Amino acid sequence: MISVVILGAGNVATHLFNAFDNADTVTVNQWFNRNIDSLQSYKNRVDITDDLAQLKEADLYIIAVSDDAVANLSTKLPFENRLVVHTSGTVNIHDLDKKNRRGVFYPLQTFSKSAALDFANVPICIETIDKSDLKILKTLSKAIGSKSHKVNTNQRKSLHLAAVFVNNFTNQLYRVAHEITEDQGVEFDILKPLIMETAKKVQELSPYNAQTGPAKRNDKKTIAKHLELLKNEQHKAIYELLTASIQKTHGVSTAATVRAKKK
Structure with missing residues (x-):
């Protein structure tokens, strides 16, 4: 079982939550957003918070926010040496704060909250600083029915x-x-x-x-x-x-x- 914390409440974050929530081998420990009102409709399905200091422990923290906000949010995370990934197609992996293990989990697809999506049709581009962290991203992709592709930042x-x-x-x-x-x-x-x-x-x-x-x-x-x-x-x-x-x-x-x- 892979435990996940999602940070952000946009289109990508919402679709990822639904995919993880339906996966047998993934559990979403918590969902963070600075505006908690955006998450109120999910409060009976997952623990929600707007307080970074209250983030729960998990195998993986997924930052799914606007590109401009990725780096800043990563520096505010109140822990070290945990696996933190972003979902952007353009943000450099090194823009994530190096106090944590860094990676990318980029679903290459168009996302709209109102449109249903089958993750079997969503290739996931993955990248990590530490090779040992690739396994968890590959396993997570497989758990939601997606095919993973190892790509570097320039390729992404x-x-x-x-x-x-x-x-x-x-x-x-x-x-x-x-x-x-x-x-x-x-x-x-x-x-x-x-x-x-x-x-x-x-x-x-x-x-x-x-x-x-x-x-x-x-x-x-x-x-x-x-x-x-x-x-x-x-x-x-x-x-x-x-x-x-x-x-x-x-x-x-x-x-x-x-x-x-x-x-």
Whole structure:
């Protein structure tokens, strides 16, 4: 049995608590947050506190707060030589106070409190200063059904950057598409099968081989028509930037496209 104390009450902390609470071999000894009101709905399931001085002993302390708050919170922990990890994709492992054993338990997934999540679909990137501490993080990952991946800080930062592209930026493109369809009174839901098929296809093909569309085939007339339809200048700039990026990736000359756009 692995005992855990969670520090923080955001999206990641909440999903981790639920995963740990449902795991047979994990027990959450305590849940800390500086604003205890955020934890009141869980008080019948776990011991809650807003007092760091009252933290219980555990095998592992998981700091799941905003990136800017990780280092400061780690210095305030009232104990030494215990395993303390953070859940950030960008914070350096050495930003944790060295009075404790340090590690990273980074779940690479998008988290929203209102959306259910199966941790079988959440890869966990783990890192420790002491090699002997890797075992507990691997065991914890396995206990909640996740596959663990040993990565160093630079690799984790690169994964987080890549995640912004495939998740946050992609979601913003969904929002742009929603605005375009909404402007013409068309249901955005009509696009959802395409969204699902695109995501499915990249599971089997590389993104390079999965690419289709007017930019890749240098369909100048379609590109020009699209640019003409776009009245929002920001949307037009995004379209031009992504078209140029696709064409550069696939060795398509952009000169003809630029000329077609100017007609």
